[in-house]
Amino acid sequence: MRQRRRFSWACACLLSLGQGCGGTQPTASQSAICAALSSNQTLLSANATVQCGGQDGRWSDYAAPQPGAVVTVGAEDDIATLVRLANALEVPFLLQSGANGWADTFALDTRGLVLDVSQLKDVAFNEARSQVAFQAGVLIEDLVAAAWQNNARVATGTCNCVSVLGAGLGGGLGRGAGLYGLGLDQLLAVHYVDAEGRQRTVTNASDADLWWAIKGAGPNFGLVTSVVYQSYAVAQADNTAWTGLLYFNDSAIEDIVGAIDRLALEPEMQLDFYFTQGLVAVLPFYLGDEATGRAKFASVLDIGPELDATAVTSYDAWNAAGDAFCAKGGRKPSYEANLQTLDPTAWRQVWDAYSLFYETYAEANLTTLLTECYSTAKMQEIGSAESAYPWRDIKCYSIVIPWYTSEALDAAANAFGQEVRSILSASSGTDAFSAYINFAHGDETLAEVYGDSLSRLQTLKKTYDPNGRLNQWFPLS
Numbered sequence: 001m002r003q004r005r006r007f008s009w010a011c012a013c014l015l016s017l018g019q020g021c022g023g024t025q026p027t028a029s030q031s032a033i034c035a036a037l038s039s040n041q042t043l044l045s046a047n048a049t050v051q052c053g054g055q056d057g058r059w060s061d062y063a064a065p066q067p068g069a070v071v072t073v074g075a076e077d078d079i080a081t082l083v084r085l086a087n088a089l090e091v092p093f094l095l096q097s098g099a100n101g102w103a104d105t106f107a108l109d110t111r112g113l114v115l116d117v118s119q120l121k122d123v124a125f126n127e128a129r130s131q132v133a134f135q136a137g138v139l140i141e142d143l144v145a146a147a148w149q150n151n152a153r154v155a156t157g158t159c160n161c162v163s164v165l166g167a168g169l170g171g172g173l174g175r176g177a178g179l180y181g182l183g184l185d186q187l188l189a190v191h192y193v194d195a196e197g198r199q200r201t202v203t204n205a206s207d208a209d210l211w212w213a214i215k216g217a218g219p220n221f222g223l224v225t226s227v228v229y230q231s232y233a234v235a236q237a238d239n240t241a242w243t244g245l246l247y248f249n250d251s252a253i254e255d256i257v258g259a260i261d262r263l264a265l266e267p268e269m270q271l272d273f274y275f276t277q278g279l280v281a282v283l284p285f286y287l288g289d290e291a292t293g294r295a296k297f298a299s300v301l302d303i304g305p306e307l308d309a310t311a312v313t314s315y316d317a318w319n320a321a322g323d324a325f326c327a328k329g330g331r332k333p334s335y336e337a338n339l340q341t342l343d344p345t346a347w348r349q350v351w352d353a354y355s356l357f358y359e360t361y362a363e364a365n366l367t368t369l370l371t372e373c374y375s376t377a378k379m380q381e382i383g384s385a386e387s388a389y390p391w392r393d394i395k396c397y398s399i400v401i402p403w404y405t406s407e408a409l410d411a412a413a414n415a416f417g418q419e420v421r422s423i424l425s426a427s428s429g430t431d432a433f434s435a436y437i438n439f440a441h442g443d444e445t446l447a448e449v450y451g452d453s454l455s456r457l458q459t460l461k462k463t464y465d466p467n468g469r470l471n472q473w474f475p476l477s
C-alpha cells in the first residue's frame with residue numbers, strides 16, 4: 001500500500017509572492033494548480049514535494065520554463081495523478097528529469113506545472129545482466145555507476161548529468177553507439193502515462209506504431225515513468241577504453257578537421273572535438289587497448305598535440321571529460337547542425353567567429369563549440385523502420401554553446417550561434433540542413449528535426465494525443 005502524507009511546501013512558494021518563508025501554505029493568489037494541490041494534500045505519495053512559483057537549477061536559464069508549480073514526485077503513480085489534475089484544470093504540464101533540455105520550444109507559463117521526476121532513481125539488472133529496468137529520474141551517471149557495479153555496460157549518452165531517457169527518447173548518442181546503436185535502440189518495454197493520465201505499457205508487440213513513435217519523439221507521446229533496457233555483461237577488468245584529451249594549437253585546425261573528415265570511424269571508435277576557453281581539444285575514444293587506439297587515431301596524433309592526456313580508462317570514468325559541460329545555470333542559447341563532412345575552410349571561419357565572440361565578451365568565456373562524431377554502421381544496420389529517429393547516417397553533430405549570464409548579451413549570442421550554424425550547415429555535405437532533436441535550438445522547421453518521420457508522426461499524434469496535451473518539446477501538433 002502506498003503511503004500518503006502531507007507535502008512539504010518549499011519556501012519558494014511564498015518567496016515568489018514576496019511574503020518570505022514564514023507560512024506553510026500557498027495563498028489564493030497562487031496558480032490554480034498550486035491552489036488545487038494545497039486543498040488536497042493527500043493526493044500524492046509520501047515523498048512528493050511541492051514548490052509554487054518558478055524554478056532555478058536548469059542547465060540553461062535561456063528560455064527556461066517558469067511554471068506556477070513544481071512537484072517533485074515521490075512515485076510513478078504521482079505522475080498519472082498530476083496529469084489528470086492538470087487536465088481537469090486545463091493547465092499545461094511538463095515532465096522534467098535532468099533539466100538539461102535547452103530548446104526554446106517550452107510553452108509553459110506561470111499557470112503551468114513541472115513534474116520533476118528526479119527522485120525516481122530505481123535501477124535493477126536481471127541476473128544475466130542482459131536487461132536493466134530503471135526509472136525516469138535515472139541520470140547517465142547513475143546508470144553507468146550501477147552497470148559498473150554489476151559487471152555490465154549500457155549504451156547511454158556521454159554526459160553524466162543528462163537523464164538516460166531525456167536523451168534516449170529523442171535518440172541517445174553515446175560511446176556505445178558504434179557497437180550497440182542509439183539509446184532508443186536499447187528499449188525493450190516502456191511504462192508511461194498517456195496524455196489523459198492513464199498508466200500504460202508499450203512494446204513492439206503491443207503497439208508497433210506507438211513503439212516506433214516513442215523512439216525518437218517520446219515526449220510528444222507520453223510521460224515515460226520507467227523502462228526495460230538492454231544491457232551487456234562485461235566484467236570490470238574488461239570494461240576499459242583508451243581515451244582522454246589532446247590539446248592543439250589553433251594553427252592546427254585545418255589539419256585536425258581534415259583528419260577527422262577522412263577518418264573512417266569503426267564501431268569501437270568515437271571522437272569529440274572542442275573549441276573551449278580559447279583552446280582546441282580533441283577527445284578520441286577507442287574501446288580496446290592503448291596501442292591499437294593510438295594506431296586507429298594515428299592521423300590525428302601525427303598532427304602533434306601540445307598536450308596528450310590520454311590513458312586507459314575504466315568504464316565508470318569514460319564520461320568525466322564532459323563534466324565541465326554539465327555545470328547548471330547561466331544562459332546558453334545553443335544551436336546545432338548535422339554534418340556528413342567537415343570542411344577545413346569552414347572550420348577556420350568558425351574558429352574566427354568563436355574567437356571574436358569569446359574575446360569580445362569577457363563574461364562569455366565558457367562559450368564552447370562541441371562536435372561529436374560516431375561510427376554509423378550499427379545505427380544504420382538497425383535502420384529507420386525500427387524508430388522515428390531520422391538521422392542514422394549522420395557522422396558528426398556540431399553544437400555551438402554561447403555561455404554567459406546577462407540577458408543583455410542574448411541578441412549578440414543568438415547572432416553568433418546562428419552565424420556558426422549557418423557556416424556549418426553550408427558545408428555539411430548533407431542534402432539539406434537538419435538538426436538532432438536533443439541538440440536543436442527550437443527555431444528549426446519540424447521537417448528539419450523529424451526528417452522523413454514527420455508525416456507519420458503527425459498522423460500518430462492525432463491518435464495518441466488528439467488534444468495536444470504533450471506539446472512542450474518540438475510539438476507535433
Ligand SMILES: Cc1cc2nc3c(=O)[nH]c(=O)nc-3n(C[C@H](O)[C@H](O)[C@H](O)COP(=O)(O)OP(=O)(O)OC[C@H]3O[C@@H](n4cnc5c(N)ncnc54)[C@H](O)[C@@H]3O)c2cc1C
Pocket residue numbers: 059094095096097098099100101102136156157158159161162163165166167168169171172173174218219222223224225325326438439472473
Ligand atoms: C551537458 C549536456 C550533455 C549532453 N550530452 C548528450 C549526449 O551525450 N548524448 C545525447 O544524445 N544528448 C546529449 N545532450 C542532449 C540531451 O539529450 C537533451 O538535452 C535532453 O533533452 C536532456 O534530457 P534531460 O532529461 O536531461 O532534460 P529535461 O530538460 O528534463 O528534459 C528535456 C525534454 O525531454 C523530456 N523528457 C525527459 N525525460 C522524459 C521522460 N521520462 N518522458 C517523457 N519526456 C521526457 C522533457 O519533458 C523535456 O521536454 C546533452 C545535453 C547537455 C546539456
